[in-house]
Amino acid sequence: MRPTALDWSIDNCTIARAMEVLGERWTLVVLREVFNGVRRFDDMRERTNIPRQVLTNRLAMLVEQQVLRREPYREPGARLRHEYRLTDKGLDLWPVLVAILQWGDRYCADPEGSPLTTVHRGCGAELRTTLRCAAGHEVTSPRDVIPRPGPGARRRA
């Protein structure tokens, strides 16, 4: 049986476009650092051992994509430098990062558990991503998620 998805074009797929920004292992690692308050090139290098040129390229791409912005700072006696901060577009990646962390914790963690967790600022309780529908139901099984053509769906020629 021919899958109905084959009738639809993927030219304007927003998952593919998002992955043009996020789809490289080191990119999410760089974002993890900034989300954790590590904002300076040398600090990122120290903690992650990302090759210098790779880190330079990933930061430049994330600035160009307006996920990060450069903020000048100057240590006493040193030259002007820049640190990297999340824009609103970047901050909106928290659900992506938490969803990846949650899956990684479930399937890739060492026996002692995850080295990182996220909590709610107001109450300190641990955060999770949940799938909920517009009618207010929480999705309890991934088999209850059904893909559908969206408003921008185009038939394939």
Added chain:
Amino acid sequence: MRPTALDWSIDNCTIARAMEVLGERWTLVVLREVFNGVRRFDDMRERTNIPRQVLTNRLAMLVEQQVLRREPYREPGARLRHEYRLTDKGLDLWPVLVAILQWGDRYCADPEGSPLTTVHRGCGAELRTTLRCAAGHEVTSPRDVIPRPGPGARRRA
């Protein structure tokens, strides 16, 4: 001020480990296809134009990582072939995919909107990922997400 994150090791980071599986643009595109019911090599090729060797490699990696499993099938008169189906580990990637789709829809969509949406099987209402804490609060601003060392956090040497 030195970021406190620098005191903690990233050796056992589960985001980095998850990204070893997911961190390549085509990998999520392949998963999108399977989540949309496109399970056969030739159908994926037809719709995505992923280079043959790249698709072969991504599928093999996802099977090795137990995100996909191979299921044999035989069309009348043809040789035995395999299609690809999500394992439970793979199905648990729905929240990651929906979170990426949601961010992509917000920042990368064409004016007519997203070509793809996801709905709840029970009621047909559209799905979204939300961040909620263990105390039941929904996180309304990404600035209310605070990273913390988890149970497996290790001090850096």
